[in-house]
Amino acid sequence: MKNFIYPCLTIRGKITEAAEFYTHTFGEGKIGVSNPYIVEIEMSGQKFMLLTDGPVNDPNPAISFMVMCETAEETEDIWHKLQEGGKVMMALDAYPWSPKYGWIEDKYGVSWQLYTGTKEDSAQKFCPTLMFTGDKAGQAETALRFYTSVFPNSEVQGVLKYAEGEGDRTDFVKHAQFKLNGTVMMAMDSSAEHGFGFNDGISLMVSCETQEEIDSYWTQLIANGGFEVACGWLTDQYGISWQIIPKSIGKLMSDPERGPHRMQVMMGMKKLIIKELEDA
Incomplete structure (x- = not known):
């Protein structure tokens, strides 16, 4: 089923504005169902729901979205648009894993990791990425194996642990990729003191x-x-x-x-x- 699992972002009082911002920023987008409470958007064939009220909390970087960009120019263009009113979390630069990567929180509090690579890296443009921190640090691998047991047509595609000297425990997940009924997702552990964890500001919708x-x-x-x-x-x-x-x-x-x-x-x-x- 297309869009079997898709994200819901809490953006209080600005869902119409945010829908226009995201479809303009990322391109290949269109606005679907729209009412005072929700707006559905589709970008590169993937659905997002924007919700104006209900959850107690606002989004934070515990759930971010890896954005797969094919050229440095595309990465830079999206980055500059997200910078407007946003907050840089990791500077746009060359890193060992990507020639052009950056992590940024936009003006609505939603976090995006822009990754420059190839279509072979992921056939999916936007990959929900779960960061296990605080008392959940170290649970990423257990969690993704649990999720892939719950949903059909799911698999763990790869789990990379931290190496000695990479800044975290060697039994922690540095990067993992998995599929839930065809939806590509990613996960990581971090023992750093981030001051945030998973909450209801971003939820995952399962259409049954x-x-x-x-x-x-x-x-x-x-x-x-x-x-x-x-x-x-x-x-x-x-x-x-x-x-x-x-x-x-x-x-x-x-x-x-x-x-x-x-x-x-x-x-x-x-x-x-x-x-x-x-x-x-």
Whole structure:
């Protein structure tokens, strides 16, 4: 399924502005569903949802997005656009892993790692990247193996540990890449004192065809210390927020007559029940 898993970014009160900014900054973009609460955008064939309210927290660099650029010129062009009102986290420069790389937080608080490489490095333009810090440092490999066991058509593609003298523990993950039902994601550990960790400012949305899928992912993701939140949201044992939703949610909520009542019904749910929403 295309866009089976995709990110949701909390951008308070500026989702329309942010949608236009991102589609202009990254190119190959278009704005889809739009209302006062959410805006969906598609960039290079990948879906993002922008949410104006709901989560308690704002985005932070614990979840960033690796952006695969094919030329230094493309990297520099995107970098200069993101710099407007943004904050540099790692300077745009040549590094051992890329001839032109930089890490930047944009004016909405969302972090992007710009990587110059080739199409062979990743067929996907934007790769959600999870940084395990604080009390979660050292759990990256365990987490990604857990996630690849939960979702179908998933695999661990590579795990690179820190070498001696590279600034962190040699049993920690320096870089890992994995797929969740075709969505390429990345992960790393960091024992540095960053002052942030995973929160609900950025969540991962899972679009499900059936109630059985919703039930399965919900049960597995809240196991071992995860917990239910509300309206299809949960937090897993590592602190990452997920939204487990039916693929039909947009159609159900956009019905001019029944949509408002369905929204009220959904507000009273934790795990979403498709039939109850359809019958509302």
